[in-house]
Amino acid sequence: MRKTGVILMNLGSPDSTSVKDVKKYLDEFLMDERVIDKPWLLRFLLVRGIINPFRAPKSAEAYKAIWWDEGSPLIVLSKQLQEALQQKTTLPVELSMRYGTPTPEAAYTALLNRMPDVEEVILVPLYPHYAMSSFETAVEHMKAAHKNNNYAFRLKVVPPFYKHPAYINALAESMRPYLQEDFDQLLFSYHGIPERHILKADPTKKHCMQVENCCFKASDSHPTCYRHQVTITSELVAKKLGLKKEQWQQSYQSRLGRDPWLLPNTQVRLPQLPKEQVKKLVVVCPSFVSDCLETLEEIELRGKEDFMAHGGEQYTYIPCMNTHALWVDALLQLIEETMDKDR
Numbered sequence: 387m388r389k390t391g392v393i394l395m396n397l398g399s400p401d402s403t404s405v406k407d408v409k410k411y412l413d414e415f416l417m418d419e420r421v422i423d424k425p426w427l428l429r430f431l432l433v434r435g436i437i438n439p440f441r442a443p444k445s446a447e448a449y450k451a452i453w454w455d456e457g458s459p460l461i462v463l464s465k466q467l468q469e470a471l472q473q474k475t476t477l478p479v480e481l482s483m484r485y486g487t488p489t490p491e492a493a494y495t496a497l498l499n500r501m502p503d504v505e506e507v508i509l510v511p512l513y514p515h516y517a518m519s520s521f522e523t524a525v526e527h528m529k530a531a532h533k534n535n536n537y538a539f540r541l542k543v544v545p546p547f548y549k550h551p552a553y554i555n556a557l558a559e560s561m562r563p564y565l566q567e568d569f570d571q572l573l574f575s576y577h578g579i580p581e582r583h584i585l586k587a588d589p590t591k592k593h594c595m596q597v598e599n600c601c602f603k604a605s606d607s608h609p610t611c612y613r614h615q616v617t618i619t620s621e622l623v624a625k626k627l628g629l630k631k632e633q634w635q636q637s638y639q640s641r642l643g644r645d646p647w648l649l650p651n652t653q654v655r656l657p658q659l660p661k662e663q664v665k666k667l668v669v670v671c672p673s674f675v676s677d678c679l680e681t682l683e684e685i686e687l688r689g690k691e692d693f694m695a696h697g698g699e700q701y702t703y704i705p706c707m708n709t710h711a712l713w714v715d716a717l718l719q720l721i722e723e724t725m726d727k728d729r
């Protein structure tokens with residue numbers, strides 16, 4: 387038996403809700419060339435001169451609205467997920483964040499302390515869908531730390547699991563209790579990305595956003611196409627839940643900057659929906675497996691306010707899977723399948 391360890395990796399949060407800590411976090415996040423993909427100097431001027439000075443105080447207020455006594459919900463829930471998974475496996479499970487702490491080095495060190503002769507590490511980016519600003523940057527960051535430290539163990543990565551039956555089942559079952567009461571529409575709200583990132587990630591350079599209905603036509607671009615992958619997740623979950631096409635729709639949230647991002651925009655759709663006779667709305671955010679600022683503040687708090695202020699009557703936010711038992715089982719299955727590859 388090969389000696390195997392596991393590292394779960396999520397995005398990360400500021401250390402506290404102080405403007406100073408939020409600035410530090412945003413600086414690391416937005417200076418990532420896979421998030422703001424502009425030449426370094428332009429990115430530096432944009433982030434330091436324009437985005438961060440305005441965004442950090444606003445984001446700090448937003449974090450204050452959802453912060454828990456134990457810390458950032460994203461970090462607390464990721465640790466709970468680590469613990470829940472650890473209960474189900476003898477493999478050592480550690481946690482890392484892409485930005486902030488715990489760093490990849492801290493996670494590798496913790497793993498080596500528990501298993502000094504570890505031979506392979508299974509990295510689980512906690513993102514169901516591929517995007518260069520989430521999945522890819524997480525993987526590259528862990529690979530860089532692995533290389534810089536000359537670790538002898540092998541690093542294997544769990545691929546995007548957006549259509550994996552165990553993930554789809556866990557997501558659908560975590561949503562089912564919230565769909566028992568009468569509702570007009572279910573909105574799948576995914577984290578948005580710039581359209582440019584979709585074009586960049588298309589290895590064929592001629593399919594995504596260039597062919598009509600590209601997301602529904604077979605292509606070699608799909609393993610790295612965020613829009614295709616989120617669309618498939620929505621379709622599979624809706625099917626599993628027995629929903630008709632007229633009962634659900636999809637949108638993209640958390641837009642930053644002026645470049646064109648994927649459409650429709652959740653923030654634009656929420657106040658429009660009541661005028662389209664959608665008075666009872668249920669919202670789910672499947673690009674996040676753990677609740678965080680973008681779900682708890684933007685969707686559960688602000689989204690509700692906006693929808694209700696524009697004539698909505700009932701707004702139900704479905705929490706992320708967090709530590710749902712089926713999700714923990716699915717995670718273990720994903721890890722075991724990756725361990726078995728190339729054996």
Ligand SMILES: C=CC1=C(C)c2cc3[nH]c(cc4nc(cc5[nH]c(cc1n2)c(C)c5CCC(=O)O)C(CCC(=O)O)=C4C)c(C)c3C=C
Nearest residue numbers: 397398399421445460517519520577579642673678679680
């Ligand atoms: C789910 C995957 C994510 C993708 C894809 C993603 C892309 C992306 N994000 C920004 C800018 C921001 N995102 C912020 C918060 C945030 N983003 C994700 C996930 C993805 N981002 C999560 C899980 C979180 C929450 C972090 C937490 O502490 O709870 C923020 C910071 C907060 C804020 O000011 O809103 C920014 C900024 C860009 C530009 C981008 C793609 C290019």
Ligand SMILES: [Fe+2]
Nearest residue numbers: 397577640680
């Ligand atoms: Fe984000």
Ligand SMILES: [Fe+2]
Nearest residue numbers: 594600611614
């Ligand atoms: Fe595509």
